[in-house]
Amino acid sequence: MVNPTVPPSDKIDWDNIGFQYRDINGYAKYTWTPEDGWDQGSLETNPYLSVHMCATGINYGQECFEGLKAFRAKDGRIRVFRPQENAKRMNRSADMASMPEVPEHIFLEGIKKTVEANLEFVPPYGSGGSLYIRPLLFGSGPMIGLSPAPEFTFIVFGVPVGNYYKDGVKPVDALVIEDFDRSAPMGTGGTKLGGNYAPVFKPTDAAKRKGYPITLHLDSKTRTYVDEFSTSNFVGLINKDGKTSFVTPNAQTILRSVTRISLVEIARDLGWEIEERDIAFADIEQGKFDEVAACGTAAVITPVKKIARGDKVYTIGSGEQTEIGQGFDTLYRTYRAIQNGDVEDTKGWMWPAQGF
Ligand SMILES: *Cc1c(COP(=O)(O)O)cnc(C)c1O
Numbered sequence: 481m482v483n484p485t486v487p488p489s490d491k492i493d494w495d496n497i498g499f500q501y502r503d504i505n506g507y508a509k510y511t512w513t514p515e516d517g518w519d520q521g522s523l524e525t526n527p528y529l530s531v532h533m534c535a536t537g538i539n540y541g542q543e544c545f546e547g548l549k550a551f552r553a554k555d556g557r558i559r560v561f562r563p564q565e566n567a568k569r570m571n572r573s574a575d576m577a578s579m580p581e582v583p584e585h586i587f588l589e590g591i592k593k594t595v596e597a598n599l600e601f602v603p604p605y606g607s608g609g610s611l612y613i614r615p616l617l618f619g620s621g622p623m624i625g626l627s628p629a630p631e632f633t634f635i636v637f638g639v640p641v642g643n644y645y646k647d648g649v650k651p652v653d654a655l656v657i658e659d660f661d662r663s664a665p666m667g668t669g670g671t672k673l674g675g676n677y678a679p680v681f682k683p684t685d686a687a688k689r690k691g692y693p694i695t696l697h698l699d700s701k702t703r704t705y706v707d708e709f710s711t712s713n714f715v716g717l718i719n720k721d722g723k724t725s726f727v728t729p730n731a732q733t734i735l736r737s738v739t740r741i742s743l744v745e746i747a748r749d750l751g752w753e754i755e756e757r758d759i760a761f762a763d764i765e766q767g768k769f770d771e772v773a774a775c776g777t778a779a780v781i782t783p784v785k786k787i788a789r790g791d792k793v794y795t796i797g798s799g800e801q802t803e804i805g806q807g808f809d810t811l812y813r814t815y816r817a818i819q820n821g822d823v824e825d826t827k828g829w830m831w832p833a834q835g836f
Contacts, residue, residue, distance in 0.1 A: 485556040485835075486599035494607045497642040499778070503527060504601050507637035508593040511620070512580050514630065521586070523593055529620075529633075536619030536629040541675035543618035544573035547777050548738070549610040550595050550638070550836075552602045553821025557835025560613065561777075561819055563591055564831070565738045570615060573671040578628045579617055588831070590615065590636035595836050601640045605820065608643025612777075618674075644779040649804040649812065651785035654709065654774070655692035656761075657683045658790065661700035663707060663733040670732050680710050694774055696787060698761060699733060706759040712776035713737040716759065716769035717807040724807055725753040727769070739775040739815075745827065746814050764794050771805035772796045781812045 488494065510521040536542035546566040552558050567587035574581055591613055595602070603609030614637050621631030660683045663669020668676055680695075687695045696714070699705040706729055708714050713734060718725040726747040728740060748754055763769065764787055774782040785801040787794045797805065804812065817823040821830065 485558075487556070488552065488602065488604045489600040492601075492640065494603050494609055495642070495646070497603070497609060497640055499612075499639075499641045499644075501639055504598045504638055504640070506594070506597045507635060508590040510582075510586060510590065510634040512632040512634070513621075517580075518583070518586055518634070521590065521593065523597055527637075531620050531633075532622040534622035534624055536621070536623050537633075539624075540619070540626070541673065542577050542579060542629060543616070543674040544570060544577060544579070544672050545617070545674060546570045546613075546615040546672060548591075548613050548615075549641075549777060549819070550591075550602055550613060551610050551819045551821070551830075552605045553830075553835065554605055555821060555835065556605065557821075558595060558599060558602045558611075559821070559830035559832065559835050560591055560595065562738055562742065562829050562831070563588055563613075565741070566615065569672065569736060569738070570617060573673055574617055576668055576671045577673055579619065580632055582615075582617060582634050586634070587615065590634065592832075592836070594636045594638050598638050599836060601638065603640055603642070608645065609641055610819075612639045612641045613637075614639065649781070649783065649809075651783040651801045651804065652693045653691065653786040653788065654694045654696045654784045655687040655690065656696045656698060656787065656789040657687070657710075659683065662697050662710065663700060665699075665701050665733060667733070669707075670735055672735060684710050692788065694782065694784070699731070704760055704762070705729065705731075706761055706764070707731065708734045708737075709774040709776075711778070712774035712782065713740040714759065715740065715743065715773050715775055716763075717771040717805070718768060719770045719807070723753060724750075725755055727755040727757065727759060729759050730756040731758065737776055739777055739780055742829070743775055743781075743811055743815065746811055750810065761789070764796075765792075767794070767796075770797050771801075771807050773808050780815055781808050783808055
């Protein structure tokens with residue numbers, strides 16, 4: 481027996497919720513200790529945590545996070561986009577920072593508890609909004625020496641978020657960050673550790689003030705290859721002889737975006753060429769790409785019309801783009817149709833299949 485679906489709350493102005501924290505009904509919380517492993521978990525309501533001041537999460541940045549979304553589909557039911565991929569990625573981050581593995585069944589159960597407790601906070605079908613889900617893992621036990629905590633906490637909370645493209649998809653300008661490296665060749669940049677993000681605030685804020693909403697990082701060793709944008713992966717499209725190539729870097733220093741690996745599959749289904757390879761910045765200088773975009777969970781695709789580096793500005797495609805290009809438009813529509821349940825989910829990406 482499937483429960484009746486809970487409709488979206490009528491107390492929220494769904495067209496104007498934006499992207500900001502707001503209290504919901506509750507969130508899932510689990511605790512790990514070396515003696516007992518993960519506990520049964522509980523549903524909590526107080527957003528303030530009581531954490532020891534000597535917790536490794538606070539002192540040493542022993543922390544990682546994830547971000548994914550739940551959507552209300554045409555049938556009214558709610559499904560989460562590829563949470564198994566986020567579970568895998570969280571465990572790569574956990575391993576990097578000496579934290580215990582969160583088994584996939586606990587990761588999924590945490591999401592289930594949180595979504596089921598907050599069904600009315602999942603925006604209406606067709607609104608373009610979603611329930612943004614934020615899993616967190618951190619050392620919560622006290623440890624003053626440089627070693628892992630005696631206790632870890634895994635939390636899954638949710639935030640209803642609005643349509644990223646309320647006023648339509650608009651191409652943006654990107655700025656190459658020249659005075660800061662987010663990711664070292666053998667470093668942590670390929671994992672979603674909290675500590676990777678605070679140092680990026682300063683260069684991205686400075687870029688925003690100069691009119692660049694997104695920022696591009698080059699490989700820190702040679703500064704000749706494209707790594708990724710600060711919170712999204714780099715994808716370039718090349719049209720040649722009636723065929724489209726989907727080109728994207730896949731280096732160790734890049735965070736493996738679930739959006740990117742999913743777009744690769746869609747592009748492959750469309751019969752496009754997939755090139756997962758190093759991208760020389762010279763390719764951008766020489767105008768090799770017809771379209772460029774940043775891809776990530778928040779916006780899926782953000783088309784990039786210009787990339788600035790130092791005092792030079794490189795235009796993508798022929799002439800300044802005023803709207804999303806044809807290639808990315810096709811990918812974006814297909815992607816959103818799967819998330820909204822407008823087309824059959826032949827890949828089994830939406831979880832659970834029967835919906836909440
Ligand atoms: C989270 C993140 C992305 C996007 O990953 P998605 O799984 O597609 O949301 C890309 N780059 C960095 C650095 C990130 O932290």
